[in-house]
Each structure stands twice: as C-alpha cells, then as structure tokens.
Amino acid sequence: MDLRLGSLFEQCLILGQQQQIRMRWSLMLDYPSPNKIEMSLLECIEKCEGYSEVIQSSDVLVNIDSDIPPWIVYLLICNAYEHGDVRLVREYVEFGQKSIVIGGGIGIIATTLAQxxxxxxxxxxxxxxxxxxxxxxxxxxxxxxxxxxxAVKAGVKQGVTKFHISKEFWASSLRKDTWQSTSVIDVPVVDLGALLLDDYDVAFFDIEGEEEKIFDAIALPQRLSTIFVEIHKPTIGEKVGAKIMNKLWEQGYRLVDSEALTFCWKR
Structure with a gap:
C-alpha cells in the first residue's frame, strides 16, 4: 500500500471514530449520509485511481478498490459496513446450521455465516x-x-425480471424507484420457495424492498428456525414494515433482536 493511500485509510479510521459512524448506522431511522467533514475525505478517496487492497472489516477479509464507491470504502475501513448484521449473525447462528443469503452483496454476511x-x-x-x-x-x-x-420476486418462479443497477451497488433492486439507478438489466428469476425446501436452518434476507411482498408469496419451511430480515423502512414505509412483522408472527416467528434496519426472528 502506498503511503498516500495508507494515510487516507488511517484518516478514515480516526474520522469514523470521531464521527461515531457505527452508532449512526445502528441508531438512525434513515440511511445515514456522509456529513460535511466526511465528504472532504471521501473526495480524496475518489481521486485515488487504480488501487486494490485487502483489508479486514468486521473480522472479514475483503478487497477494496477504486471501483467501489468512496462512501462504502469508508464504511468498510471503519468496520461500519453491515456491522450490526455481523453482530446479529455471530450471536444467533450456531455451529453446523445450514444457511442461505438472499442478496449477497460483496459477501460480508455470507462469510460471517460460514465462519x-x-x-x-x-x-x-x-x-x-x-x-x-x-x-x-x-x-x-x-x-x-x-x-x-x-433475483427473487414475489409470485414469480421462473423467467426473467428487470433489475435496476444503482451507482452504489448496495441499493440495486427490482424497484423502479431504485436510488441512483444507472441502468436496467434483465436477470433470471430464482424460485425461492422451492430453494428453501432444501433443509436450510438460517436465512438472511437483504432484498432492498422486495421484502414488502415476498412473505405474502411464500410459506417459510418449518425447519427454517432463524431468519434475519432487513426491513427497508425508509423505502417501504413504517406501515408496510409492521405488515411484514405481522406476517412473520403469523408464521410462528418471534422477534429476538434487532439493530438498525435488520431484525432477527426465531421459532
């Protein structure tokens, strides 16, 4: 790692602590955005081209490079990227359980589940x-x-569907109102209901608003004892979030913990 890049990463760590970035992601009811102090550092990261470095974020090794948006780079360096999700997985998943992640991202959650x-x-x-x-x-x-x-799509088991690619990859979704959408592509539909019959114990749902409909469309198998659902309330609204919770209660789950927008349910 060159000295300039190393200095920037060190500044990210220090600033992340000063600006309480982990706490902002855990407690804020909306998606936190960089403040003015952080923006100046993100602009410096944006100017770095062609770099590729392996770092440890929330005890997971991950490659960061100049293709990843600076805000996400900053969060990864500060151990604030999906840190609440990581905490929930480490606390409520057990050795030997079989897991599935719906919405894999760059693999932080899937790696934690595997570990x-x-x-x-x-x-x-x-x-x-x-x-x-x-x-x-x-x-x-x-x-x-x-x-x-x-992609998983409520009420659809096969074929293709439109998927909206966001400038910041974690916001990409099936929704027409996808934040900072840059392109729309066709992707194959995955029959989630059939796939879940494969004796999974744990499922992690991070599907950018599709949780609004998916639990109306499928019955979760009895063996699926632990589920994590990111309920994107800033996107779908509080009433829809409550509807999702009621639907899971109807299927026999009880809420055991949550952090930020992610909820852990067990039955």
Whole structure:
C-alpha cells in the first residue's frame, strides 16, 4: 500500500471514530449520509485511481478498490459496513446450521455465516457485477459459497425480471424507484420457495424492498428456525414494515433482536 493511500485509510479510521459512524448506522431511522467533514475525505478517496487492497472489516477479509464507491470504502475501513448484521449473525447462528443469503452483496454476511456455522453457504445475488467479488471474498476468507445468479420476486418462479443497477451497488433492486439507478438489466428469476425446501436452518434476507411482498408469496419451511430480515423502512414505509412483522408472527416467528434496519426472528 502506498503511503498516500495508507494515510487516507488511517484518516478514515480516526474520522469514523470521531464521527461515531457505527452508532449512526445502528441508531438512525434513515440511511445515514456522509456529513460535511466526511465528504472532504471521501473526495480524496475518489481521486485515488487504480488501487486494490485487502483489508479486514468486521473480522472479514475483503478487497477494496477504486471501483467501489468512496462512501462504502469508508464504511468498510471503519468496520461500519453491515456491522450490526455481523453482530446479529455471530450471536444467533450456531455451529453446523445450514444457511442461505438472499442478496449477497460483496459477501460480508455470507462469510460471517460460514465462519460461525463452519459450513458452505448458499448465496443469491442479482447484480452480475458483484459475482466475482463474492467469489473473491470467499477465497480470501477460506470459505465456500454456492452462488446463484438471479433475483427473487414475489409470485414469480421462473423467467426473467428487470433489475435496476444503482451507482452504489448496495441499493440495486427490482424497484423502479431504485436510488441512483444507472441502468436496467434483465436477470433470471430464482424460485425461492422451492430453494428453501432444501433443509436450510438460517436465512438472511437483504432484498432492498422486495421484502414488502415476498412473505405474502411464500410459506417459510418449518425447519427454517432463524431468519434475519432487513426491513427497508425508509423505502417501504413504517406501515408496510409492521405488515411484514405481522406476517412473520403469523408464521410462528418471534422477534429476538434487532439493530438498525435488520431484525432477527426465531421459532
């Protein structure tokens, strides 16, 4: 790592502590945005071109490079990227449990599940630009993912669907109102109901608003004892969030913990 880049990363760590970035992501009811102090540092990161470095974020090795948006780079360096999700997984998943992640991102959650369960993890991801990153994260951490390319869509079991790619990859979704959408592509539909019949114990849902409909469309198998659901209330609203919770209660789950927008349920 060159000195300039190393200095920037060190500044990220220091600033993240000063600005309480982890607490902002845990407690704020909306998606936190960089403040004015952070913006100046993000502009410096934006100017760095062609870099590629492996760092440890929330005990997961991950490659960061100049293709990742600076805000996400900052959060990864500060151990604030999905840190609440990581905490919930480490606390409520057990050794030997079989897991599936719906919305894999760059593999932080899937890696944590694999580390805790000591088993391979199934990962569904609709963004084709993240598939290689998922594989890379698995290799870096010496874990195995079964990666399935496609999207889950309520009431649809096959075919293709429109998927909106966001400038910041974590916001990409099926929704027409996808934040900072840059392109729309066709992706295959994954039959989630059929897939969940494969004796999974744990499922992690991070599907950018599709949780609004998905639990009306499928019955979760009895063996699925632990589920994590990111309920995107800033996108879908509080009333819809309450509807999702009621639907899970009707299926026999009880809420045991939450952090930020992610909720852990068990039955």
């Amino acid at each position: 805790v369960s000591r088993r391979d993890v199934t990962v569904i991801e609709a963004n084709p630009f993240l598939l290689n990153r998922l594989s890379q994260t698995a290799r870096l951490n010496d874990v195995n993912f079964q990666i399935i390319y496609g």
